[in-house]
């Protein structure tokens with residue numbers, strides 16, 4: 210479980226996040242949703258320490274994240290996996306070297322053990338046999354999957370995904386969502402996902418917060434979405450007139 | 464006639480305000496910004512000096528960088544060195560012509576000019592352009608594409624992993640390139656004046672062997688090490704803290720070259736004052 214405790218973040222005089230308090234639950238798909246520029250990425254980076262909050266703190270179970278020293282921080286980070294918006298694969302390395310990188314850097318596993326683990330992770334994301342390819346030779350969806358494989362290679366307890374399906378077609382996006390969700394369930398991971406994709410919200414959203422103007426405007430699960438009368442939420446999920454009509458019809462029928 | 468109208472007064476005030484603001488910017492902001500950069504540069508180098516997470520990974524990266532910097536720069540170093548020597552030899556040949564200075568001095572002058580000044584300085588200025596801009600855009604690209612964030616998340620000390628191997632590689636390889644450059648320059652001088660008949664082969668050789676002072680060699684290596692540290696660390700700094708956007712990346716790479724060059728010349732001056 211990860212808990213954000215009244216987090217404030219400003220860049221210069223511009224406040225981006227104000228008084229964010231929430232819990233991200235173990236074994237659940239925790240979603241941070243909101244329009245572009247709502248501060249989702251900033252919040253995610255605060256959670257993993259790539260940015261410092263102006264005020265407030267973050268708890269990893271019973272560890273106060275910002276009070277950790279360098280060594281402790283490194284130990285905690287070995288339990289964190291993260292999938293970046295642009296996948297952030299190292300382009301001078303092959304798929305195999307990318308996935309192997311955390312093991313090369315932090316473990317004393319033998320080459321054979323590492324290769325087995327790489328192959329297992331590749332299989333897990335349905336990319337078996339792509340070992341020798343370079344990131345530039347892969348499609349966007351495949352890059353995301355390699356990114357996921359690299360994020361889970363050290364069996365993380367916490368998984369962060371920044372817009373895992375941005376730039377993907379809806380079908381591929383769904384595959385990625387399901388993959389992340391399955392991995393979360395299998396290994397009982399605390400997964401935090403940033404998204405502005407309403408499909409993800411409706412498919413995998415178990416514990417959702419909606420960011421709007423730097424504050425949490427709504428929280429709930431996918432089952433609460435349709436029936437909520439929160440206007441900001443409805444405006445976000447049912448953004449197009451077409452979807453608004455669909456929702457009205459669905460509500461009329463009960 | 465000048466009318467003191469409300470409009471004129473306000474215009475004057477506006478001009479004064481703008482002037483004052485820009486003055487304030489220059490008097491207060493600019494030194495602060497420089498201090499900010501110096502502070503961040505030093506703290507970056509501080510984090511870069513740390514125990515490697517995994518020696519073999521750093522070792523591999525260092526070897527790769529040595530190869531890139533060393534082998535990659537051989538052609539350009541070869542080319543400029545030939546011309547440094549050739550131009551110096553011809554220039555001195557013209558100047559010594561008709562004077563009482565013995566003609567074999569050409570070899571001696573070319574040798575010392577190459578060792579003390581031309582090879583370390585010009586090689587490093589050129590390498591700042593080649594290696595420096597390359598380092599800045601490589602690291603800057605990694606920052607912009609979130610590669611650095613990705614490594615940080617894994618627990619990698621990115622300042623160390625991305626900068627230390629490059630520094631070590633440069634500090635080893637660039638002095639070797641400089642020494643090589645000095646030898647090639649002497650040969651370049653030979654090519655310019657011996658086949659063209661300014662002086663004979665034995666005369667040039669005699670000049671190159673005359674008045675040898677090992678201190679000059681030491682000076683060359685002090686310069687080479689200092690300059691390679693400057694060009695590598697400054698370029699890495701520019702890349703490591705690049706802001707987002709391709710314009711910023713271009714700026715970082717330009718700044719890497721410009722600041723390295725200015726600092727190299729500055730250091731050259733101080734070494735000349737202190738060590739000669």
Ligand SMILES: Nc1ncnc2c1ncn2[C@@H]1O[C@H](COP(=O)(O)OP(=O)(O)O)[C@@H](O)[C@H]1O
Nearest residue numbers: 220225243244245246247248249250251252403
């Ligand atoms: N490093 C930064 N410096 C200044 N402003 C930033 C920085 N990072 C993000 N912002 C601002 O914070 C706001 C939220 O950005 P972000 O979290 O990236 O939004 P999104 O929800 O689309 O991920 C934006 O208005 C952005 O301009």
Ligand SMILES: [Mg+2]
Nearest residue numbers: 249250294372
């Ligand atoms: Mg974002």
